[in-house]
Amino acid sequence: MFYWLQKNLPKIVIAPSFAVILWFVYGFVLWTFYISLTKSKMLPRYEFWGINQHIRLWSNPRWFNAVENLIIFTVLFVIICLLIGIILSILLDQKIRAEGFLRTVYLYPMALSFIVTGTAWKWILNPTMGIEKLFTDWGFTNFTFDWLVNRDMSIYTIVIAAVWQSSGFVMALFLAGLRSIDDEIVKAAKIDGASLYSIYITIILPMMRPVFMSSIVILLHISIKSYDLVIALTAGGPGISSDMPAVFMTQMAFHRSQIGLASASAVMMFLTVLAIVVPYLYSELRRQDANS
Amino acid sequence: MQTLEFQNIKKIERSATRKRIFFRWLLFLMLGLFALYYIAPLYVMIVTSLKTMEEIRQGNLMSLPGEIIFDSWKTAWSGRGGIDAGNVFLRPFFWNSLKMVVPAVAISTFFGAMNGYALTKWRFKGDNLLFLAFLFGCFIPYQAILLPMSRTLGILGISNSISGLVLVHTVYGLSFTTLFFRNYYISIPDEMIKAARIDGAGFFKIFFKVLLPISSPIIVVTVIWQFTNIWNDFLFGSSFSFGEAAPIQVALNNMVLTSTSVKEYNVDMAAAFIAGIPTLIVYVLAGKYFIRGLTAGSVKG
Numbered sequence: 001m002f003y004w005l006q007k008n009l010p011k012i013v014i015a016p017s018f019a020v021i022l023w024f025v026y027g028f029v030l031w032t033f034y035i036s037l038t039k040s041k042m043l044p045r046y047e048f049w050g051i052n053q054h055i056r057l058w059s060n061p062r063w064f065n066a067v068e069n070l071i072i073f074t075v076l077f078v079i080i081c082l083l084i085g086i087i088l089s090i091l092l093d094q095k096i097r098a099e100g101f102l103r104t105v106y107l108y109p110m111a112l113s114f115i116v117t118g119t120a121w122k123w124i125l126n127p128t129m130g131i132e133k134l135f136t137d138w139g140f141t142n143f144t145f146d147w148l149v150n151r152d153m154s155i156y157t158i159v160i161a162a163v164w165q166s167s168g169f170v171m172a173l174f175l176a177g178l179r180s181i182d183d184e185i186v187k188a189a190k191i192d193g194a195s196l197y198s199i200y201i202t203i204i205l206p207m208m209r210p211v212f213m214s215s216i217v218i219l220l221h222i223s224i225k226s227y228d229l230v231i232a233l234t235a236g237g238p239g240i241s242s243d244m245p246a247v248f249m250t251q252m253a254f255h256r257s258q259i260g261l262a263s264a265s266a267v268m269m270f271l272t273v274l275a276i277v278v279p280y281l282y283s284e285l286r287r288q289d290a291n292s
Numbered sequence: 293m294q295t296l297e298f299q300n301i302k303k304i305e306r307s308a309t310r311k312r313i314f315f316r317w318l319l320f321l322m323l324g325l326f327a328l329y330y331i332a333p334l335y336v337m338i339v340t341s342l343k344t345m346e347e348i349r350q351g352n353l354m355s356l357p358g359e360i361i362f363d364s365w366k367t368a369w370s371g372r373g374g375i376d377a378g379n380v381f382l383r384p385f386f387w388n389s390l391k392m393v394v395p396a397v398a399i400s401t402f403f404g405a406m407n408g409y410a411l412t413k414w415r416f417k418g419d420n421l422l423f424l425a426f427l428f429g430c431f432i433p434y435q436a437i438l439l440p441m442s443r444t445l446g447i448l449g450i451s452n453s454i455s456g457l458v459l460v461h462t463v464y465g466l467s468f469t470t471l472f473f474r475n476y477y478i479s480i481p482d483e484m485i486k487a488a489r490i491d492g493a494g495f496f497k498i499f500f501k502v503l504l505p506i507s508s509p510i511i512v513v514t515v516i517w518q519f520t521n522i523w524n525d526f527l528f529g530s531s532f533s534f535g536e537a538a539p540i541q542v543a544l545n546n547m548v549l550t551s552t553s554v555k556e557y558n559v560d561m562a563a564a565f566i567a568g569i570p571t572l573i574v575y576v577l578a579g580k581y582f583i584r585g586l587t588a589g590s591v592k593g
């Protein structure tokens with residue numbers, strides 16, 4: 001008995017955590033899956049109803065609007081964050097004396113919550129007293145900036161705040177990648193007469209493929225889950241002009257008593273994340289296997 | 293003839309240095325402009341929180357306050373006194389968050405360390421698969437577990453309570469803490485453990501005597517990661533609690549949304565700053581570990 005206990009102790013130690021993960025992650029995801037296949041409204045009902053909720057979801061204009069916003073947001077968010085992150089990391093890589101300080105400054109927004117970020121930017125983008133007033137005070141009397149209350153532009157305010165918060169992180173990832181590159185390669189290229197610009201474009205950036213991959217996956221992950229920032233900045237408004245899938249989901253789940261539909265939307269989000277993360281993890285593991 | 297050539301070389305050299313100095317300045321200019329871009333919102337937040345509403349209406353985002361007054365900080369922290377239905381202030385919610393963060397971070401870090409240790413130093417059949425099962429929890433969008441979680445909390449009788457939030461954050465932190473410790477312990481040579489085993493040390497003794505003393509870096513990384521994430525959480529807080537049990541981020545959002553009569557931007561900014569201070573302090577004091585957590589916790593197998 002004692003021997004058995006001794007031998008199986010590692011498994012016994014992991015067991016509670018594993019049981020918790022099994023129940024709260026896998027069990028719950030399956031439950032949500034199943035509920036998306038039922039007629040549940042305010043309370044869960046367990047009679048099977050086929051994929052009707054999913055059909056309802058995809059014929060719901062509000063959901064379509066949310067998905068459209070997510071696509072706009074994601075494309076801009078990923079591209080701008082990558083651009084800023086890469087530029088900053090290359091600039092910082094030029095043996096700058098104040099590098100540590102600057103890095104701290106570029107990255108601190110990551111330590112703030114999206115609610116704090118949203119609150120601050122909501123004030124900055126305030127249509128009358130915010131940035132608009134700043135520019136009129138500076139002499140640009142015709143300057144208007146009403147994106148926060150403009151149905152066509154509200155989604156872009158979320159891009160602005162999200163880029164501010166997350167671009168420093170991309171910088172950190174790329175800087176770490178740049179530091180791991182062998183100096184000799186750069187020196188050799190310099191001797192061959194290559195300009196610094198062409199060294200970065202043709203030699204260094206192509207070597208950063210793995211960093212590109214992980215940055216993109218992380219940014220996609222952040223954007224699909226974006227909820228807090230939308231709530232704090234625009235609350236999905238004006239109207240539903242800056243609605244997103246995560247906001248749609250909680251609205252249906254907690255305010256509209258449509259838990260079947262909410263589950264269907266959650267399943268869509270889950271599958272999207274899965275489609276991004278699984279191939280990435282797979283290639284990442286294979287790369288590690290190849291290296292070791 | 294020779295002097296002419298020499299002069300030419302000198303000229304080229306001089307223009308090269310001039311070019312280099314120019315690019316150096318350009319570099320610093322760009323870095324400086326970016327720094328301003330990141331700093332500006334924090335500056336606006338602090339400056340606005342120190343102004344009176346009168347000053348806010350007359351000045352603009354960047355203008356400095358006439359005299360520095362902390363009235364809006366007081367209002368944001370402890371209210372205006374007197375019983376006012378719409379008067380939300382942060383103090384009780386700040387404590388809520390603290391009461392939620394401390395146990396959730398401690399429990400999830402402890403179990404993460406144990407799991408990471410068992411997974412790497414006491415290999416058993418299927419341990420890698422088990423780790424992958426844990427890892428999966430880092431990626432799920434929480435929308436996929438919100439509804440069953442909210443029902444479970446109801447059944448357990450801890451919905452809308454701090455203990456409910458502690459449970460939620462502990463459970464969904466486990467994947468990350470296990471990942472951190474697993475990846476740290478896997479790089480520690482097995483010889484150390486083997487030697488201790490030969491000396492007759494058991495599972496727990498090896499952990500506490502051999503591994504724990506060299507684990508401080510990863511403990512710091514994990515604690516900071518968990519602290520920042522739980523302190524900054526809004527989704528769980530707003531889904532599973534309301535009213536008095538809400539954590540600080542939920543309270544901040546409510547405060548900004550529920551304006552009784554006139555919008556007080558100075559109080560909003562003071563509140564936002566108060567809600568952000570704890571994580572900012574951690575970041576300034578332990579930035580290195582914060583970044584390590586970010587890169588390790590982001591997506592790494």
